[in-house]
Structure formats: structure tokens, C-alpha cells
Amino acid sequence: MKYLRRRAIHGVLLLFGVSVLCFLFSDLAPGSFFDEMKLNPQISPSTVAALRSQYGLDQPLALRYFLWMKSVARGDWGYSFAYNAPVRSLLVVRARNTMILTTTATLLAWLIAIPLGIWVADCAGRLQDRLAMAGTSVLLAVPELVLVLALLYWIVRTHALPVGGMASPNADSLALWAKLRDLAAHLVVPVATLVLASLPILLRHVRASIIEVLRAPFIQAARGHGIGRARLLFRYALPAAANPMISLFGLSIAGLLSGSLLVEVIMGWPGLGPLLLEASISRDIHVVVGAVMASTLFMILGSFLADVMLLVVDPRVRLD
């Protein structure tokens, strides 16, 4: 319990640090509304000064940070100039879309990586293993950008699946089941890209941990007792290899909001990625800060979740 408390405090401090960075960022970014005004010769400096004090911009930094934190806590995350909407509502919708994409992809990737990794670890050194290793090497060498473009090209040429976006134009008029089918059809390519991008690393780690565990004496003992292969792998080896895999899982959770930017932008998936990109280009500072804070929050949550899971799974950690 104390361990968890320590990690939680640690996470909060980290979040605090990030918030300071973000605040400084949003505060100091040039090209703000008032800087532009200052350049306008028709507006007198005293007007600008008055406006600044009206908006509370002439107060000391620490006080401004405190006020900013207060409004963030209240749920007011600023206003988007480009979309003419409060940042919060934008973020929530986009984040939800991103989560739909990344959760599916992450689940799928892990569901493939674990059994595949175990199987490959079991035949370590043999043909299947070597093929798998070669395959992952190839995939690792191909940057995500190229992967997305290649898959996009493929579906555009074959017209097999809808290209881009999250829903077809007529989606609203469809029944629930049809709507889900439509969503799934749009999900295929982005999810496939994400899975292909993350699978090599997951597979290698699972394989490495299982191989490591299979060398342990207690596995040899179990084998000596005549325990069947499948049971040996899944009931004995897998739990023992859990620690490094849990840390990796934590990393997967951490990247749920931020790992799919490229895919979203190229495939036109209306998630957090394209939002950040557009905000970045149009200097929509509040959106940028909001998106960065949100994704960082997830990264911190991800590692905290990994700590919790580690605690639950590994009794040794509890003794700390």
C-alpha cells in the first residue's frame, strides 16, 4: 500500500511539473492575441495595457499559474480560436475517437502477441522462430509513416474498404447494427497499421521473457513431473514472465492517447492527433496545451496502472 501511495504521489508531482511546463508554454508563446494588438499602430499602448490588466495578464507569474490551475480544475480548459468552441468539449470528443481506435488496436496487438510470442518462444531456434524474428525485423525497419501510406495505397487501389474518416457520410441514418458495421469497416486499416507497428516490439519482448523463464529450474521440475506442454506454458511460464510484460503493458496504456497521431492524420480519423496538428499550425495555443496535458495524463496513468498491476501480480513487490 505504501508503495502505491509513493507511486501515486510521484505521478501527481509529475503531472504538476507538466502543468507548469504547459502553463509557461501557453503564457509565453509569441504571437498571442495581445502581441498582435501591440503591433497595430491604431491601438494606443494604454488601451493595450488596460485590456491586459482586464484579462489579468499583468499579474505576477505565480498568481497567474494559480488562477490557471483553478480554472483547469473547474473544467474550463480555455477556448479554441480556430474551432470557436471551448477546448474541453473538443478534447473530449476527439479523445474518445482516439481511444476507440487505440484501445482496439492495443487489445488486438496484445491478443496476438502473447500466444504468438509464447509459441515462438517454445520453438526457439527452429524455423518458425527464425521466420518470426525475420518478420519482426522487417516490420521494425519500416517506419509507421511508410506503413500507413502503403496500407492506404492498397485499400485505395482495391476499394476493399472505405477510405479515411470514422464513418461513412450516411452513417447517421443507419440502424445501430449497421452503424457498428460501418465503424468496424473504417477501423480496419488504422487498427491494422497500429497493430503492425507495435506487434514486432511486443512479440520480441514476450518471446524474450518466456525464453528467459523457460530456463528456470522450476520449469524443468514441472516438466519432469510430466505436465503437458500447453499447461506448462500458460499456467507456469506465463505468470512467471509477467513482470516485464506488465511494464510493457503499462507503456501500451501510456501511449493510448498519443501513439496514433500519424495514423489518424493520414487516414483522416477524427481523433486527438489531427486536432493537435491543426492547432499546431494555426497556433491555437489552448488546444495544444490541452492535448499535451491530456496525453501526458495518460502516460502517467499508464505507468501508475502498471505499478498497480505489478503489485497485484508479484508478491515480492509488496514487501518493499
Next chain:
Amino acid sequence: MGSEHAARLALAPSLVRARGLSKRFAQRQSFSRKEFLVDALTEVDLDLPSQCLTTLVGESGCGKSTLASCLAMLERPDRGEIWLEDRDLTRLSPRDQRKLRPNIQMVFQDSAGALNPRFSAAEIIMEPLEIQRQGTRKDLRARACDWMAEVGLSPDWADRRPLEFSGGQRQRLAIARAIALKPKLLILDESLSGLDLSTQAQILNLLLDLQAEHCLTCLLISHDLTLVGQVADFVLVMQQGRIVESGPRAEIFRRPQHPHTQQLLASSRVAESAFRAAAGGRS
């Protein structure tokens, strides 16, 4: 024991004197208020007679290494004084410390860890000389080769890496490095542990030769009483950060006063050979 030797021992002035040495280590976990306090040394007094070989014995964890580090100016004691002839080592400024460092040198237990694996043998011996700015690289290399020969290593091996040497040869190298600065006090912290018996004997003989040749005062730290019985002039016994008994070897072995000393002697089961050595004596 020869009367001449005994007389010499009785009159030997102390090269190094320590009074009231105390050192406490505090270990703290970050963000926690718990502190683990370890009293490594408590009120340690000792005298190291000049040009004699003193051994310091005790069980693991009794503070031998901490004491050695304090004497070698690698750690600062919390309290107490260490006198090298007429200077108090604990009150020196860093610059003065640096000037006096050549006088006290240490040979560590693990020779593989104590020698930088990327340096060649010559570079290892040259390093202290370079740091103390005692000559050009060419001069120093020649001197390093001389030292190698002196400790029984072939100067042809000057460019080999330490890991190419055997354990015993590495310790010779470490000893060469330690005496390159011509120290007055040579501390050997468990330097013979981990070597096989014949190598131990060779290194010991080397040590005794060097001691005689260069008028060294030696402090040999060991947990091996057989060793002690063979070479020591004086024995210091340590237990849990304190010196519990000290004196000439013969007396310690024949009439151990402190229960811990008696325990050590008994458990080493070398009382017999020690008595023999004490009775026959080194002359």
C-alpha cells in the same frame, strides 16, 4: 623469538597513530523518514609501529575496511585524529591532503575491480606518478617497467591488459602501483583473499621483501589467522567497530585476553601452528 627482533619491536616508534576514531553511516530511503544507522567505527585507538607489519583481524562487517579507508584518507572519520608522524591527517585542507597522499597507499581485495580493465599494465603503474606529476611520460614508463620487474612481473607484459594476467599477477601489479609513489605506509585490505595458497605464499614473500627493501610499514587486513600467524609483528583485533585487543603476535597467540580473540583463534583451529611459530620465532 630472537631477542634482537623483540628489542627492535619494543623500540619501534609509531609511524601512524589514531585516537578516538568514530564513523557512523546513515542510510535513508528517499521520501521516507526511516534511517538506518551503522556505527562502523567507535572510539578506535591504534598505533602502527614503523617498518613493522601489523595485521588487523576481525570478522566480516566489523569495520576493518572503514578503518583502512580512514587511514588512507579515502573517508573522513566523524570524530578522532590520525597522526602521520607529526601531521594530523583529519585536519588537512584538500591541497595538503593531496601532497601527503603518496605517503599512504592501499592495495584492495579485488584486483580485477581495482585496476581499470582498459588501461595497460604500464599505464596502471604510471597513473599515480602522472597524477603526482613526477615526470614525463617516457620517464614514467621506464619507471613503471622497473616496478614491474621489482614485483616479479616481466616488463615485456607492460602493454597487456589486467584481465590478461592471473589473479596473483594482478595483485602484484596492484602492489607495484601502490608502492610506485614510495609510500611510508602500505595498507593491504584483504589483498590475499581469493588467491590460492601457493600464490598467497608468493605474494607474502614479495611483500616481506619489499618491506625490507623499501622500509615500508605495512598494515595487513585479513580474516585469515593462518596468514597472520606467519608474518605479523603486531596484531590488532577488531570487533563491531572497536579494537578489542592489540599487541605483539606472540602474546596474542599465546595469551589471548579478549573473548573475541579467543573465539577467533579457536575457530581458526590454527592455534597449534601459531604456537609453533611463536615458540620457534622469526629471527
Next chain:
Amino acid sequence: MNNTRKIAAAGAFVLSLHLAILFAGFVAPQDPTAQNRDYPFAPPTRVHFVDTRGHVHVRPFVYPGVPRANTLYEYDESRERQYPLHFFVHGSRYKIAGWFEADTHLFGVEGPAQVFLAGTDNYGRDQFSRILYGGQISLAAGLLATAVSLMLGLAIGCLSGFFGSWIDDSAMRLAELFLVLPWLYLLLAVRSFLPLHLSSTQTFLLLVAVIGAIGWARPARLVRGVVLSAKSRKYVLASRGFGASDSHILRRHLLPHTYGILLTQAAILVPQYVLAEVTLSFFGLGLGEPAPSWGNLLANLQQYSVLVSYWWMFAPALALVLVTVGYLWMADVFHQQLQSDTI
């Protein structure tokens, strides 16, 4: 022994890629800004060894392309005359590394035939040449940014590991902060912070600085780890016993331990940073026209028509993959070397 050969092989591969890109002026048949208005979106020129009568030629040749009547961007080969490929021809002047001038090109062909090894874009610019020149920018960005990251990481990691206490604590907390921020998001955020429209050189230097400065944390942590473990070695203690100064210990005992880590990190970071530049340029936040960068070359594919019809516009992706493969191979080999060193 085996390892040295592996390192040599990987190194040779990467080096040859870099040389080809460094000598882009020589290897590329055309200037990257040269437009062939008659041949927009021309497919890669087919290089033949066998002519229409079935004779095999030792010297490869091409047929000139002729736009097909009443179509847009479709070409036929005019088989009237063969135009052999010549090597070491004279062509447009170029500079190597900005100062050495020459005009010899690796290969070329007599007009009116053109050899577009990777096709052309909508301005008729030879993609092969643009990829090579673009590689100069993308690779240089990756290499320089890596240098920035590693220097920052080395400095902070060394100071942190060596001096410990509050320096170490604060540096590592800061590193954690940087590591917890998603890097692509951070990159975009920082980029948005800075002026959008700058000259090419300024943009380039800006990209390098930003990409490099964001990535200091991981190298710093690794260097710190190495320094910490080396610091506790007995030979460092022995050095202190000889009266060694801090700088002596850092220089002679601690720094050499970092070289292996730095090399491996370099091999890992260069492709990542090249990708970062490519991504930024792809989104229009990096280098813009007319300066070629693999990013803005690939950005053409964002147009539906280009993506569907002109597959050769994918060629920069191949170059990117080759560079990534090369560096990952090197990283692998360095890592193996590091493992065997520490045993």
C-alpha cells in the same frame, strides 16, 4: 572477431548510403529544382538491355517518352531510336558539401531522351535526384539532432552521476518529465511555439535544435547509469588515493565507459530523428518547397490523385526504409559488442 566483421559490414552499408547522398550532385543526373515541363508525372524510365530486334546490348539504353495524345500524364515509349546510357557524363554544375564544384555526373543520356529512375512529379522534376538531395537534408537533420541530444545527454548524465545529491535529483526529475511527455506531441507543441515562416536554413537549424533538445533524457539516464557504476569501482577509489582531481577521474576513468553507450544510442537515435524531420516536413511544419526533403516529397502522396495513380512517388519511402534498416543493423551490432565488452 566475428563482431568486428559484423560491425564492418553494417558500417559499410550505412557508409555507402551516406556517400551516395553526400555526393548527390554526382550520383543524381539532374538538379533537384530543374523542371521538365514536358514530362509531369512521368513514370520511371525503363532501362533496356534488349532491343526491338532481340539483340542484347552490353550498354543499357532508354527510349524517349512521348506524351500520349488526349490524355493527361500518360506516356508511351518512342522506339525509333535508342539512347544509350553514358557514365561519367558532363551535366549541370553542382557543389559537393557546399564548396567543391564539379559537373561530372555518374550517368546520363543524350537529349531528348531523359532517364527518370524514379519518375517525375507534377513539375517534371526528376524524383531520383530529388530523393538524393532530399536525403542530404533529412540525414543531416537526423545526424545533427542526434549530436545535440547526445552532447546534452552526456553533459547532464556525467554531471548528474558524478556529483550526485541535488544535481542528480533535479536532473533526473527533469529527465522523467521529458520522458513522460509523448515526443511527437511535444515536438508539434514546441514547433507551434515558434514562428511558422522562416528561411530554409533557419527552419533547418530550428528543427535540429528542437528535435535534439527534446531527446536528451534517455541518453542522459544511460550515461548517468554508466557513470554511477563506474564511479563505485575500486580503481576510481584508488585514483582518489593517488590524489586525482575530479577532472582526471572523469576524463580517464568515467568518460571512456560512455563511448559504447553513446554509439549505440546514436545508431538508435539517428533514424528516429530523421523520421521526426520527415514527419514534420510531411505535415508542412518543416522544410517547405522548393527545398526537397523526404518529408515534403512524401507529402505529395496526401493528394488522392497522386496516391492512386503515381506509385513512384512512394520512392522516398524506400530511401527512408534503407536508412532505417542500416542504422538499426548498426545499433544491433553495437549492442552485441557492448554486451560482450561488459562480460
